Amino acid sequence: MLFIQRARREGDPWSGDMAFPGGRLQPEDASARAAAERETLEETGMDLRRHGRFLTRLSDLITRHHSRWRPMVVTPYVFEWRGPKSVSTNHEVERAVWVPMDYLGADANQGRLSWRTPLGTLNMPCCRYQDACIWGLSYSMLQELLALAPDKNESSIHDR
Template sequence: MDSSIKSLLHTAITSFEPLDLARQMAPHACVALILRGESEENLELGFIQRAIRPEDRWSGQLAFPGGKREAFDVTDLDAAFRETMEEIGVHLNSQELLGRLDDIQARKAGTLLDFYIRPFVFYTEQSFNVTLDANEVADYFWVPLKHIRDPQRQTIYKVQRENMSIELPAVYLDREPPLWGLSYMMTLNLFERLQKLLK
């Protein structure tokens, strides 16, 4: 590792064996959680805001760049690289990889689906020249980790799904809607890994 903060992050991420759902189900997506910053105090995490599309049930939601692994993707990491490039125009590389978080099973209206998401964590020192795929992504933005952890930003998001109103934990990131759902859960998993580092 080429910097002290990167080394600390790598150690924190890889000190846990990630939950692996590959044996239970095959279809999955791969996403990229990208960190940047010179020290523990100023680390930031990158998010996308999905494009507004009436046919997309996740229209306008906050998420991480990524998408479904395709047959032509040699590895899961290749899928994360490809999707990040397609969605935000950023070339990540294996030298920036810190490790994996737990696989997380997708769900719809509280029902678990036969599909999971595999999150990869990266640390970058490159200056991003973001080029958005306007059909998929409305914005890419950075949020300080200390903002995400701020108790004042914790909130409840009401989700209307198939005649049901569900209240879920979320965090307000100065835009609507707040961060909730699977991306929120992945972010919590990241903080679990970095708990000692961020104290």
């Protein structure tokens, strides 16, 4: 599973966090899936139209955009990558990390992340891999994806 570490930027509350490639729908995008494909290409150099095989669309997640109170809908798409493992990141990405699916699903690799908010500290569920911590929306998406493969075998995801 490919994760990116977002580039560190002042004013970005998720600066430096682990995430999936993605971004905003642009007027030229024919659909949310087209936006996901375009953003993945821009951020990682991975052409999903050419080397990806669409597997599934996960549930929409509602969040807010950075410091704004206006809600934002995140629509995750899952692809099987059939191209080279090399990744060419752009300025929005600090690094890319490939994490084995069986590692992500193992109970031993689940933990908690203390996240300070203006209202207090929350202990958020997370998965740690080497020096990376996957939490928040990315963790929620990951958990839904893992639930599609109850035996934690990624091949069963392909059947959906």
